[in-house]
Amino acid sequence: MIYLRNISLAFGERTLFEDWTWPITERSRIGLVGDNGAGKTTLLKAILGMVELDGGVIDISDRKNRTIAYLPQDLVEIEPVPLMEYLKNRCGLTALETGMGDCEKLIAALPIYPPEGEGEGAGEGIGKELSEIGERREKVLREYDRVVAVYQAKEGYAFEARAKQVLKGFGFGEQDFLKQCDEFSGGWKMRILLAVILLSQPDIMLLDEPTNHLDTESMEWLESYLKDYPGTLITVAHDRFFLDKMATTIAEISQGRLAVYKGNYSYYLLEKGKRLAALEKERLLQQGEIKKTEEFIERFRFKATKAKQVQSRIRMLEKFAPLQTEGHGKTVKIRFPAGPKSGKEVLLVSMLAKSYGTQEVFREVSFSLQRGERVALVGVNGSGKSTLSRILGQVEAPSAGEVRSGLNVHMAFFSQESAENLRYERTVWEETMEVVSRSNDRERRNLLGAFLFSGDDIHKPVSVLSGGEKSRLALLKILLQETNLLILDEPTNHLDFKTKDIFQKALLSYQGTVVLVSHDRYFLDHLVNRVFELRDGECIEYPGNYSYFIEKRQSLAEERRAAAGQNGPPADTSAAEGKSAYKTKEDKRRDAEERQRLARINQGLKKELHAIEKSIAALENRKAEGESFLCDPLSHREPERIKQTCRDLKDLEKEIEQSYDRWHELTLAMENNMLS
Numbered sequence: 001m002i003y004l005r006n007i008s009l010a011f012g013e014r015t016l017f018e019d020w021t022w023p024i025t026e027r028s029r030i031g032l033v034g035d036n037g038a039g040k041t042t043l044l045k046a047i048l049g050m051v052e053l054d055g056g057v058i059d060i061s062d063r064k065n066r067t068i069a070y071l072p073q074d075l076v077e078i079e080p081v082p083l084m085e086y087l088k089n090r091c092g093l094t095a096l097e098t099g100m101g102d103c104e105k106l107i108a109a110l111p112i113y114p115p116e117g118e119g120e121g122a123g124e125g126i127g128k129e130l131s132e133i134g135e136r137r138e139k140v141l142r143e144y145d146r147v148v149a150v151y152q153a154k155e156g157y158a159f160e161a162r163a164k165q166v167l168k169g170f171g172f173g174e175q176d177f178l179k180q181c182d183e184f185s186g187g188w189k190m191r192i193l194l195a196v197i198l199l200s201q202p203d204i205m206l207l208d209e210p211t212n213h214l215d216t217e218s219m220e221w222l223e224s225y226l227k228d229y230p231g232t233l234i235t236v237a238h239d240r241f242f243l244d245k246m247a248t249t250i251a252e253i254s255q256g257r258l259a260v261y262k263g264n265y266s267y268y269l270l271e272k273g274k275r276l277a278a279l280e281k282e283r284l285l286q287q288g289e290i291k292k293t294e295e296f297i298e299r300f301r302f303k304a305t306k307a308k309q310v311q312s313r314i315r316m317l318e319k320f321a322p323l324q325t326e327g328h329g330k331t332v333k334i335r336f337p338a339g340p341k342s343g344k345e346v347l348l349v350s351m352l353a354k355s356y357g358t359q360e361v362f363r364e365v366s367f368s369l370q371r372g373e374r375v376a377l378v379g380v381n382g383s384g385k386s387t388l389s390r391i392l393g394q395v396e397a398p399s400a401g402e403v404r405s406g407l408n409v410h411m412a413f414f415s416q417e418s419a420e421n422l423r424y425e426r427t428v429w430e431e432t433m434e435v436v437s438r439s440n441d442r443e444r445r446n447l448l449g450a451f452l453f454s455g456d457d458i459h460k461p462v463s464v465l466s467g468g469e470k471s472r473l474a475l476l477k478i479l480l481q482e483t484n485l486l487i488l489d490e491p492t493n494h495l496d497f498k499t500k501d502i503f504q505k506a507l508l509s510y511q512g513t514v515v516l517v518s519h520d521r522y523f524l525d526h527l528v529n530r531v532f533e534l535r536d537g538e539c540i541e542y543p544g545n546y547s548y549f550i551e552k553r554q555s556l557a558e559e560r561r562a563a564a565g566q567n568g569p570p571a572d573t574s575a576a577e578g579k580s581a582y583k584t585k586e587d588k589r590r591d592a593e594e595r596q597r598l599a600r601i602n603q604g605l606k607k608e609l610h611a612i613e614k615s616i617a618a619l620e621n622r623k624a625e626g627e628s629f630l631c632d633p634l635s636h637r638e639p640e641r642i643k644q645t646c647r648d649l650k651d652l653e654k655e656i657e658q659s660y661d662r663w664h665e666l667t668l669a670m671e672n673n674m675l676s
Contacts, residue, residue: 001025002047002204002232007056009042015256016042020056022251022258030234031247031265036452036496038253040236041073044206047234060204069202071194073209073236078189080182083172087163090196096151103144104646107630110137110639141630148627157623157656159199166195169221170214171381187213187381198225207235211242212493215381216519238497240265240522293317334450334506337438339482343407344371346485346513347392352401354387361387365401365539367532371484374507374514376524376546379534385517386415386489388534392515393487405485412478415489419470424463428453431462431473437480444480450502451476451495468494484512492520521546609666616659623652 002024009017016039024030032040045051047058048070060066078086088094110133155162164177170191176184181192190213197205211219223245226233237243243250243265250261250268259275261268293313300306345368352365361384369375377385390396392403393413405411422431432444439447448458451472462470471494478486486507492500500523507514507527518524524531524546531542531549542549626645 001061003059003061005057005059007046007058008054009039009046009051010054010256016253017046017053017056017258018256020258022260024232024234026232027230028232028234029246029248030232031243031250031268032234032236032253033243033250033265033268033497034253035498038255040253041208043253044070044208044234044236047204047206066204067200067202068204068206069197069200070206071190071197071208071210073212076189076193078181078184078192080180083167083179083181083192084160084163084177086181086192087196087199088159091154091159091200093151093154093156093159096147096154096156099147100144100151103140103147104650106140107137107144108643108646110140144630154201157653160657163195163199166198166225169225170195170218191218194222202231204232205229205234207233207237209236209238211237211239211519214519216378216521217380219519219521238492238495238500239520240497290317334447334479334502336479336506336510336512337482339410339484339512340408342371342409342484342512345369345406346371346373346409347406348404349392350402350404352388352391352403353399354384354391355399360537362534362537362539363400367539367541369513369515371406371513372511373530374528375516375530375532376528376549377515377517377532377534378524378546378549383534384537385534388539389413389487389489389515389517390415409485410481410483411485411487412481412483413487413489414475414478414491416471416493418474418478419467422462422470422474424461426462427459428462428465428473429458431477432458432480435477435480437482439480447476447479450499452499479506485515486510486512487515489517490519491516492518492523605666612659612662612666616656619652619656619659623649623656626652 004020004022004024007017007020009015032043034040042051046053047060048068049058060068081089085094088097151157167177172188172191181189184192194207194210197207210222214222219239219242223242226246233246235243235246237246245264247264248262250263250265252259252261252268252272259272261271263271293316297310297313297317300310303310347369349365349367349369353363354361365388377388379385387396390413391398393411393415394403395413395415423434426434428448432448437444445458448454453469453473453476462473465473475488475491492503495503500520504523504527514527516524516528526545528545529543531544531546533540533542533549533553542552544552626649629645630642630649
């Protein structure tokens with residue numbers, strides 16, 4: 001249990017925590033929500049002990065024996081070591097393997113007594129020395145037994161197979177496993193840290209914006225993985241779908257106060273609405289009572305016969321504590337300046353292809369965009385979403401094909417790199433005023449406030465802004481332009497819930513056409529009416545919102561599985577099946593032949609899989625027998641056998657690891673065949 005006892009914290013005049021008491025029970029799944037700067041990240045750091053409180057304490061029961069893992073929101077640097085080696089080291093397995101190796105060397109180095117040629121009458125000195133060697137051997141064996149037990153508890157022998165499973169869930173390919181960690185970009189480094197946390201299986205998991213650097217498929221995989229997590233999870237997230245699936249408690253931090261709601265994010269929104277409505281009703285009743293009391297006092301203030309009642313009403317008025325209402329701040333609305341009306345066809349994309357050297361990103365992409373459409377580009381990381389958005393935004397040339405703009409199209413393009421185009425010597429306000437727009441100063445200030453630039457923030461030089469602030473400012477400048485086509489690559493990455501809602505409403509009322517790359521599924525679901533999925537170099541269209549895309553992708557995969565005579569739950573789906581709903585007889589014949597071919601391959605894979613499973617079971621039995629012998633207190637009588645057993649165990653570990661790798665390859669091959 002984590003117990004917050006009367007904790008308080010303030011920075012200057014800003015109060016973050018005000019006398020909070022909150023018991024967090026075992027296996028809680030908590031989502032922390034609140035405006036930017038409310039104190040969510042600070043609370044996670046306080047639980048870790050990284051922040052000194054002004055008052056109160058945070059107790060963690062049995063803290064010495066509990067493991068706590070923390071995923072920071074900010075990008076971190078990782079030492080230049082191979083990826084798999086880094087994971088092993090961070091999960092504590094490298095030290096354990098070194099410890100086992102040291103024990104094996106000590107056991108092998110102990111001398112054999114009695115020496116050759118000496119018999120029973122070797123003397124009392126030899127007997128004493130033999131006894132000491134036996135004690136040393138037993139001590140080393142006990143340590144070896146302890147290290148092996150810890151290694152087994154951490155599933156060390158199956159670690160590489162588990163690590164590959166987690167890395168593949170986060171979008172890493174086989175070619176990435178041998179890369180140096182410093183070769184990865186910032187977003188991929190955050191995935192590596194998240195992989196370390198999952199593989200280390202901590203008792204308490206503190207995740208600060210874990211979905212920020214994940215594509216939608218990686219998020220779905222993470223949600224599936226965390227379903228069986230047995231520990232305590234506390235997460236800060238701005239993804240509603242993630243909080244709905246993962247959280248069973250929502251803790252809202254607002255103006256130094258903490259409000260806890262037992263339920264997921266949707267329940268929290270519903271209950272908060274009811275709570276605010278009840279509070280507002282109570283506030284209005286109180287104001288009515290105060291008004292009546294004040295009127296009575298004013299009416300009879302100078303009437304001697306009513307003096308006692310007047311004094312009583314004055315005392316009663318003094319006791320009224322004004323009710324504070326939550327969340328009734330000024331509502332900010334933003335709108336896009338009305339741009340000129342474009343032609344009916346806004347963009348025509350013909351046989352588009354893109355490659356970087358020998359690496360093909362996508363091929364033969366063709367579609368057209370009509371005025372007023374809102375389109376999402378989705379797919380796993382590396383599938384080409386951002387590349388396609390840059391080509392549509394005319395900041396990158398295709399390898400083949402063309403993109404033609406329609407009549408009177410005025411386009412604006414936003415990507416994370418847009419922040420690099422700001423003039424760093426200017427202030428925020430000067431950068432905003434630099435955009436030619438019909439928006440007046442008040443509208444510009446409202447827009448700045450909506451994007452979390454308030455008060456003196458607008459006079460800050462751009463050079464001192466954080467990466468997120470620069471990104472928000474670049475997006476804000478685009479919203480001031482008069483356009484009829486917006487191409488936006490991850491525009492919501494640095495927006496909180498409130499700002500995202502404001503931005504989404506502005507996009508819904510936007511009269512132009514929108515092409516959007518985003519990993520925020522709720523944002524996509526309530527905005528787009530067309531989805532293009534990039535997968536395996538192809539572009540597949542789904543008419544509808546994001547939920548329809550997921551549903552259709554799954555149903556198409558189930559249909560294919562049923563047609564192939566396969567049973568069991570649907571595997572992770574392949575959207576390539578959405579290319580055509582109608583097939584010719586020739587197509588059906590080819591599909592049948594392909595199914596038969598895959599069935600034959602799967603038969604062979606199943607046989608090999610069965611054989612490898614039997615082999616793994618036999619190897620594990622041999623390993624258990626060897627470890628059992630080494631743990632036997634009488635094993636010191638057979639020093640040669642000890643040496644041989646240590647050598648055999650080392651060989652067995654390699655063989656088991658290779659067998660697990662092959663088992664993993666076979667299962668993946670079978671899954672891929674089922675999806676093909």
